[in-house]
Amino acid sequence: MVNELLKEFHEIAASPKAQMDRYLAEGRKVVLTAPVYTPEELIHSMGFVPFGAWGADTELKRAKEYCPAFLCSIVQSILELGMTDVYKGASAIVIPSLCDTLKTLGENWKYAVKDIPFIPMTYPQNRKPEFGMNFTIAGYERVKADLEKLGGTFSNEALAHSNEIYNRHNKAMRDLDEVLARHPEVGAAARSDVFKSAWFMDKAEHTELVEKLIDALKNQEAGEAKLPVLVSGILTDAPGLNEILDDLGMHIVADDVAAQSRQYRTDVPAGDDALKALAQKFSGMDNCSVLYNQEKPRIKWIADTAKARGAKGVIVVMTKFCDPEEFDYPLIKKACDAADIPVAIVEVDRQMEHYEQVRTNLETFRDILMM
Amino acid sequence: MYTLGIDIGSTTSKCVILKDGEYVYAKGLAVGGLGTQGPEIALNTIWNESGLTKSDIARTIVTGYGRNRFEGGDGEVSELTCHALGGRFVFEDLRTVIDIGGQDAKVITLSESGKMSNFVMNDKCAAGTGRFLDVMAGILCVDINDFEKYAEKSKSPASISSTCTVFAESEVISQLANGVEMPDLIAGICDSVATRVASLARRAGVRETVCMSGGVARNGAVRKAMEKELGVRIEFDPLAQYFGAIGAALYAHRQLTR
Ligand code: SF4
Numbered sequence: 001m002v003n004e005l006l007k008e009f010h011e012i013a014a015s016p017k018a019q020m021d022r023y024l025a026e027g028r029k030v031v032l033t034a035p036v037y038t039p040e041e042l043i044h045s046m047g048f049v050p051f052g053a054w055g056a057d058t059e060l061k062r063a064k065e066y067c068p069a070f071l072c073s074i075v076q077s078i079l080e081l082g083m084t085d086v087y088k089g090a091s092a093i094v095i096p097s098l099c100d101t102l103k104t105l106g107e108n109w110k111y112a113v114k115d116i117p118f119i120p121m122t123y124p125q126n127r128k129p130e131f132g133m134n135f136t137i138a139g140y141e142r143v144k145a146d147l148e149k150l151g152g153t154f155s156n157e158a159l160a161h162s163n164e165i166y167n168r169h170n171k172a173m174r175d176l177d178e179v180l181a182r183h184p185e186v187g188a189a190a191r192s193d194v195f196k197s198a199w200f201m202d203k204a205e206h207t208e209l210v211e212k213l214i215d216a217l218k219n220q221e222a223g224e225a226k227l228p229v230l231v232s233g234i235l236t237d238a239p240g241l242n243e244i245l246d247d248l249g250m251h252i253v254a255d256d257v258a259a260q261s262r263q264y265r266t267d268v269p270a271g272d273d274a275l276k277a278l279a280q281k282f283s284g285m286d287n288c289s290v291l292y293n294q295e296k297p298r299i300k301w302i303a304d305t306a307k308a309r310g311a312k313g314v315i316v317v318m319t320k321f322c323d324p325e326e327f328d329y330p331l332i333k334k335a336c337d338a339a340d341i342p343v344a345i346v347e348v349d350r351q352m353e354h355y356e357q358v359r360t361n362l363e364t365f366r367d368i369l370m371m
Numbered sequence: 372m373y374t375l376g377i378d379i380g381s382t383t384s385k386c387v388i389l390k391d392g393e394y395v396y397a398k399g400l401a402v403g404g405l406g407t408q409g410p411e412i413a414l415n416t417i418w419n420e421s422g423l424t425k426s427d428i429a430r431t432i433v434t435g436y437g438r439n440r441f442e443g444g445d446g447e448v449s450e451l452t453c454h455a456l457g458g459r460f461v462f463e464d465l466r467t468v469i470d471i472g473g474q475d476a477k478v479i480t481l482s483e484s485g486k487m488s489n490f491v492m493n494d495k496c497a498a499g500t501g502r503f504l505d506v507m508a509g510i511l512c513v514d515i516n517d518f519e520k521y522a523e524k525s526k527s528p529a530s531i532s533s534t535c536t537v538f539a540e541s542e543v544i545s546q547l548a549n550g551v552e553m554p555d556l557i558a559g560i561c562d563s564v565a566t567r568v569a570s571l572a573r574r575a576g577v578r579e580t581v582c583m584s585g586g587v588a589r590n591g592a593v594r595k596a597m598e599k600e601l602g603v604r605i606e607f608d609p610l611a612q613y614f615g616a617i618g619a620a621l622y623a624h625r626q627l628t629r
Binding site: 342356357359360361363364367368371 | 436439448449450451452486487488489490492
């Protein structure tokens with residue numbers, strides 16, 4: 001049962017285009033959601049299927065017309081896919097303002113991809129105080145108005161319902177993360193598939209599938225212990241990377257990955273005003289390189305979680321040219337050193353074809369952890 | 372018991388046979404690494420030198436960039452692990468290994484007990500590697516083995532500010548055109564490698580005893596520039612280029628005896 005479900009997740013994760021076409025064929029409208037956080041609940045409540053657009057491992061050609069080489073390849077590949085019509089059929093793309101590179105993506109998109117409208121989601125830097133929350137709500141209002149132009153309808157009840165669907169999905173993903181920490185037989189590649197597939201599925205459907213997987217895993221005896229590690233970064237879906245983690249017998253017992261668990265840590269609180277509740281969720285979110293917090297609680301979170309989950313080491317997967325993550329790395333290293341947790345850093349980008357350097361790096365790291 | 376370590380690098384192949392994990396019984400080196408005849412030539416050298424045959428070898432471990440492609444070993448181990456083991460085999464108090472190879476540079480630190488504790492790699496860039504020195508030697512038409520001799524005569528090393536090998540190449544050419552003396556230019560080139568690798572080393576954390584390994588270790592001018600830059604003594608052993616292969620042979624021995 002577990003393997004069958006993992007196969008299903010793999011197929012979905014490996015063929016987003018087929019998923020999107022399926023929704024379009026059902027007559028549903030798809031709205032692309034760029035990294036790192038977009039108000040998916042709002043988009044969902046207005047009758048659209050939010051569909052993750054994190055780019056793809058591909059050669060960058062057309063995007064270079066707009067992007068200098070030092071923009072992260074995630075953003076460049078999103079633009080590349082937009083310009084080469086891979087996202088054709090989508091009703092719009094929502095791009096948040098959470099890092100400087102994303103800001104350039106929105107502006108470039110307007111000119112480079114004419115048939116998919118760009119909807120900006122502008123977030124405040126200070127999201128916790130009242131004025132910050134109001135700023136977030138204003139950002140939502142803009143998204144809402146743009147979606148209305150595309151035929152979406154807003155109601156407080158519908159949003160409250162979507163908030164519930166998303167909360168349930170968050171919980172399923174958190175539960176899954178905990179269960180997977182006890183099942184080393186589910187490798188890094190399979191784990192990545194489960195998380196990645198969430199971006200290409202209606203959340204209610206994905207929840208159902210994930211809950212089935214959790215049940216199946218609970219009925220399955222845990223496999224032989226492997227080397228427990230915590231993985232941190234923006235995106236870790238590259239097959240070349242996951243193959244190495246699996247070859248080296250590493251078991252991801254926790255992740256601090258933006259495209260994975262960082263998405264699911266915070267729920268929308270209860271409240272009569274569903275839009276305000278959504279803004280409260282954003283204000284409550286933390287422990288992420290793109291969510292400003294002077295105290296940098298993320299650093300302690302990583303060291304504490306590694307300890308709590310029994311990780312022997314932390315692997316930082318650095319997306320090349322991602323400045324928010326680069327800024328945090330020295331702090332992560334320092335905190336983990338102080339907690340006696342070895343750290344490895346490997347640099348990846350979406351144009352990478354050869355992973356030999358990564359293999360050498362992680363092989364050496366495994367030796368450090370095991371010798 | 373004989374164990375064999377093969378280190379297939381990007382530009383050279385090295386192999387070492389250890390007897391009982393205690394001393395170097397035979398060694399072989401050939402120009403040409405990954406994807407060339409280099410590994411085979413180095414192995415032929417070692418069989419001829421030792422009088423041993425493959426059947427005398429209890430275990431073979433392969434390391435270096437070419438390790439995963441080589442058929443005929445009993446296992447593969449990362450070159451960083453092997454350089455740490457090999458370095459510690461030669462220098463018993465070793466805490467830091469600075470390995471400058473043909474295409475990259477790595478710094479590995481060891482705990483007091485000799486356990487590998489940290490490492491930093493520079494990848495995807497030829498700056499601060501053997502390749503950089505080769506390119507410069509080519510432009511200057513100077514044998515790389517003479518770099519030390521030239522650098523010793525330098526009064527005021529030229530400054531090479533470009534971090535990129537390609538840009539540094541044009542910088543060196545314009546310095547030549549401006550009449551900068553060869554010793555000053557060569558000392559400047561060695562300083563530039565030293566500065567780059569020293570910053571890697573500082574990131575890993577430098578502790579004495581420090582040694583250099585890899586092909587560039589033989590270049591006394593770079594070693595001295597590194598000593599100046601880091602403010603520590605850098606040990607050198609004629610076996611420096613074989614540390615990876617020694618480490619692999621030692622790893623093989625440990626696997627059989629533990
Ligand atoms: S990878 Fe980093 S730079 Fe790129 S969009 Fe994400 S946060 Fe911004």
